[in-house]
Amino acid sequence: MAELKYYIIRRLATFIPTILGILLLVFIISHAIPANPARLWAGGEKAKPEVVEAIKKKYHLDKPYHIQFMLYLNDLIHGDWGQSPMTKRPVLEDLADYFPATFELALVSGILIMLIGIPLGLVSAFKRNTWIDHVVRILALVGVSMPVFWLAIILQWIFYYELDVFPATGRGISPSHVYTGLYLLDSILSLDWKAFIVNLQHIILPALTLAFAGIGVIARITRNSVLEVLSSDYIDFAEAKGLVGLQFYRHVVKNASIPVITVLGLQFGMLMAGAVITETIFAWPGIGSYTVNAISSLDYPAIMGSTLLIGLVFITVNLLVDIFYAIVDPRIRF
Amino acid sequence: MINNVKSYIKTWKQRNEAKIKEWRLMLEVFKRSPLALTGLIFVTIFIILGIIGPYITPYDPIKIEFSTMLEERLQPPSLKHFFGTDEYGRDLFSRVLAGARVSLMISLAVMAIAIPVGLVLGLIAGYYGGVVDEIIMRITDVFLSFPGLVLAIAFSATLGASIWSAMIAISLVWWPGYVRVVRGQTLSIKQSLYVEAARAIGVSTSKIIRRHILPNVITPLIVLATLDFGSVILVSAALSFIGLGAQPPTPEWGRLIADGRRWFPEKWWYTFFPGLAIFFTVLGWNLLGDGLRDILDPRFRRKIEFKEGGK
Numbered sequence: 030m031a032e033l034k035y036y037i038i039r040r041l042a043t044f045i046p047t048i049l050g051i052l053l054l055v056f057i058i059s060h061a062i063p064a065n066p067a068r069l070w071a072g073g074e075k076a077k078p079e080v081v082e083a084i085k086k087k088y089h090l091d092k093p094y095h096i097q098f099m100l101y102l103n104d105l106i107h108g109d110w111g112q113s114p115m116t117k118r119p120v121l122e123d124l125a126d127y128f129p130a131t132f133e134l135a136l137v138s139g140i141l142i143m144l145i146g147i148p149l150g151l152v153s154a155f156k157r158n159t160w161i162d163h164v165v166r167i168l169a170l171v172g173v174s175m176p177v178f179w180l181a182i183i184l185q186w187i188f189y190y191e192l193d194v195f196p197a198t199g200r201g202i203s204p205s206h207v208y209t210g211l212y213l214l215d216s217i218l219s220l221d222w223k224a225f226i227v228n229l230q231h232i233i234l235p236a237l238t239l240a241f242a243g244i245g246v247i248a249r250i251t252r253n254s255v256l257e258v259l260s261s262d263y264i265d266f267a268e269a270k271g272l273v274g275l276q277f278y279r280h281v282v283k284n285a286s287i288p289v290i291t292v293l294g295l296q297f298g299m300l301m302a303g304a305v306i307t308e309t310i311f312a313w314p315g316i317g318s319y320t321v322n323a324i325s326s327l328d329y330p331a332i333m334g335s336t337l338l339i340g341l342v343f344i345t346v347n348l349l350v351d352i353f354y355a356i357v358d359p360r361i362r363f
Numbered sequence: 364m365i366n367n368v369k370s371y372i373k374t375w376k377q378r379n380e381a382k383i384k385e386w387r388l389m390l391e392v393f394k395r396s397p398l399a400l401t402g403l404i405f406v407t408i409f410i411i412l413g414i415i416g417p418y419i420t421p422y423d424p425i426k427i428e429f430s431t432m433l434e435e436r437l438q439p440p441s442l443k444h445f446f447g448t449d450e451y452g453r454d455l456f457s458r459v460l461a462g463a464r465v466s467l468m469i470s471l472a473v474m475a476i477a478i479p480v481g482l483v484l485g486l487i488a489g490y491y492g493g494v495v496d497e498i499i500m501r502i503t504d505v506f507l508s509f510p511g512l513v514l515a516i517a518f519s520a521t522l523g524a525s526i527w528s529a530m531i532a533i534s535l536v537w538w539p540g541y542v543r544v545v546r547g548q549t550l551s552i553k554q555s556l557y558v559e560a561a562r563a564i565g566v567s568t569s570k571i572i573r574r575h576i577l578p579n580v581i582t583p584l585i586v587l588a589t590l591d592f593g594s595v596i597l598v599s600a601a602l603s604f605i606g607l608g609a610q611p612p613t614p615e616w617g618r619l620i621a622d623g624r625r626w627f628p629e630k631w632w633y634t635f636f637p638g639l640a641i642f643f644t645v646l647g648w649n650l651l652g653d654g655l656r657d658i659l660d661p662r663f664r665r666k667i668e669f670k671e672g673g674k
Contacts, residue, residue: 043504050505055517062521069521170398170653174646176597178604179620179638182627190628302510306601310624321605324520336509336517344508 036355044348051340052105056098059333066090070329072114110337111330115323120334123319128338129210130200131308131315134239135300137213137232141240142247142296147289149244150251157256165252169245177303181238181310188234198312201228235311239303243296250292254285287358294350298343305339389658399654405647412460413467420457425612427451437630447632449622455633458614459640465615466644469530469608470595474588476534481541482584486572488542489549500546503539511536512598519607526615529599529608537595544587548580586656593648600641616641 063069067085068076085091088111089100104110110120153165189197204216204224213232216225258264258281267280301316308317316335323331376383393399417424428435435452438444446455488499506514518532552558558575566574600617602608609615611622616637623633 046501047504047508050501051508054505054509058517058521062518167398170646170649174593174597174642174649176600176604176617176620176638176641176645178601178617179634179641182620182624182634182638186628186631299510302513305513305516306605309605320516324516325606329521332517332520336513339513340509343510347508 033355037352040348040351040355044344047344048341051337051344052102053098055333055337055340056101058336059329060090060097060101061094066329069327070111070114072327105337110334113323113328113331113334115326115328115331120330123331124316124334124338127314127316127319130212130313131301131304131317133211133213134232134235134304134308134313134315135297136211137236138239138243138300139293139297141236142243143293145240146244146247147251149248150289151255153248154252154255154259157252162252165245165248169249172242172245175241177238177242178306178310180241181235181307184234184238185310195234196231197234199231200314201231204228235307235313238311239300239307242303243300246296247289247293251285251289254288255281258285287354290357291350291354294346294353298346301339301342392658393654396654396657398650399657402647402650402652402654405643406651409463409644409647410467412463414464416460416463420454420460422454422457424453424457424461424614427453437626437633439630440632446636447630449619449633450626455619455636458619459616459637462614462616462619462637462640463644465526465609465613466596466599466641469526469533469599470592472530473533473537473595473599474592476530477537478541478584478588480534480538482545482580484538485542485545486549486576486580489546490553490568490572490576496546499542503542506536506539507543509536511594512601515598515602516605516607519602524607524610526609526613529602532602532607533595533598536598537591540591541584541587544583545580548583549576552576552579582659586652586659589648589655590652593645593652596641596645596648 059070060066065081067081067088067090068074070084070088071077071080088104089097092100108119108121110124112118113120113123116123149165149168153162156162185197188195201212202224204212204219204221206215206219206221208215208218212228213225216222216228261284263284264280267277272280304313304315305317305320307313308315309321312318316338320332320335322328323335432452435448436450438448438452440447444454444456446459449455449458484499484503488496515529515532515536518535519528522528522531552575558571561571561575599608600615600620603615603617604621606621609618611618619637620634623630623637627634
């Protein structure tokens with residue numbers, strides 16, 4: 030296990046420069062690209078001159094870039110992610126309020142992807158080149174070709190306007206006690222079943238929209254991974270040894286699950302991004318809606334704050350996936 | 364003169380016999396894949412519309428006819444207006460046709476910027492290695508640490524809402540993926556025996572890169588770029604949908620859907636048809652890319668060759 034420890038340490042060591050790089054990139058987008066960042070942050074052309082001056086002073090925009098970057102890092106570490114002109118509140122507080130909704134949506138989508146995508150993939154691997162396999166292949170292509178905002182509108186059309194089985198917008202009702210900010214979990218914890226049902230009805234359409242592309246991707250990965258395992262020497266050996274039924278499938282599933290779980294992990298990061306568009310259509314009060322509202326009111330501190338947050342979540346998920354990969358697959362330690 | 368040309372073609376054919384056989388095989392594989400052919404048809408239609416679309420529209424896609432605006436506004440699909448009309452009485456079929464050009468322009472511009480940048484940086488990183496490689500790859504890592512759409516939104520919002528800023532923003536997000544692929548491919552070919560042999564007999568570096576590495580890098584790059592064409596169209600439509608990218612009155616598919624949402628679902632055609640246009644275009648690129656991957660994968664090609672036997 031010593032090797033594994035070194036691998037994890039090495040992986041963590043590359044994590045730190047990447048975080049610094051992310052901070053630098055967001056700094057460049059917000060400080061160096063716009064001709065006059067202070068005016069931009071204050072809300073563009075119609076900003077009052079005294080507000081622009083105050084921002085210039087507060088964020089040291091009169092100093093050289095490298096000093097500005099150091100001061101920017103210092104502000105971030107001390108929890109000052111800027112002030113949002115739209116909500117008149119610190120960006121970090123806004124993000125903390127909106128994040129749980131996005132996280133919950135991504136989590137439920139991830140679960141949907143697993144529950145639908147993996148069985149589809151297994152069926153298409155074991156029934157290779159039958160019509161089921163072809164349907165799954167086409168479904169995967171359709172999934173990645175569908176504009177997510179259009180899919181969302183079509184789903185609203187069918188399930189709200191025509192069938193009226195799911196609500197079109199909103200997150201439902203707040204459970205009687207809020208512990209984690211994840212409404213579904215909180216309503217279970219506070220035994221508020223009415224809230225649970227209502228919130229479940231609200232999350233289904235946005236979660237399905239967000240999961241749609243992932244279902245096909247996971248189905249394809251599962252299929253290919255199972256086929257690869259089935260054609261491997263150790264499976265030939267297991268068959269020769271006389272393994273049948275459950276014991277045989279245990280070998281297949283265990284080995285085929287590694288790439289599937291890896292891609293699932295990476296998909297989770299993509300779900301956070303897809304949420305930006307999905308949330309706006311379903312009026313889901315998460316980071317995505319927050320960002321898009323910020324764009325229409327030219328609220329740059331908010332846009333940069335959520336970009337930074339999504340980037341940090343994304344690489345953290347990737348790090349966890351890599352470490353998981355190294356733990357389950359002993360071949361990956363170099 | 365003509366004889367000269369003829370004999371030249373003949374010797375060229377003799378010299379490149381293996382290559383020609385390979386191409387025939389590729390064509391054969393392609394012809395057998397109905398999905399790839401469908402993709403090619405969709406993509407061809409999209410490109411033709413992108414070039415001539417604005418000239419063949421039955422009505423003006425941008426100008427508002429104020430004289431007939433009131434009776435023509437928000438009409439459902441009919442023989443006169445295949446896709447119905449918008450709130451200014453403009454023909455949506457014309458606007459969707461003209462929209463192909465905007466999508467084609469943005470995705471071509473992104474490819475024209477991202478591919479050369481990715482190719483050059485990837486070749487340098489892969490071939491020279493060392494500190495240069497380390498620096499290039501760390502920068503690439505940082506760009507890839509964001510989901511593409513999120514970073515594109517940040518760039519595009521900062522640069523201001525316009526088609527040009529969308530092009531630049533998406534290109535800035537797209538090049539790192541190509542660096543990765545080109546570098547990986549370069550690394551593996553650099554270690555092959557024929558490159559080593561070429562170096563041993565004193566072939567210059569630039570010639571090694573041109574003659575041995577580049578041809579091997581191009582293949583995976585073409586497949587990736589074809590698949591990415593669809594993704595770029597999706598991202599640019601998403602940018603316009605949230606108010607960045609193309610601005611009115613430019614007919615852009617994502618923008619049309621955003622405008623049509625106000626009238627949804629009573630005037631469903633306003634959002635429905637532009638979405639269908641995006642979907643089929645992106646699907647076309649994905650089908651074509653998927654097919655190309657099969658064709659250009661030598662393992663897959665051999666399988667067919669062996670199955671055919673001595674034919």
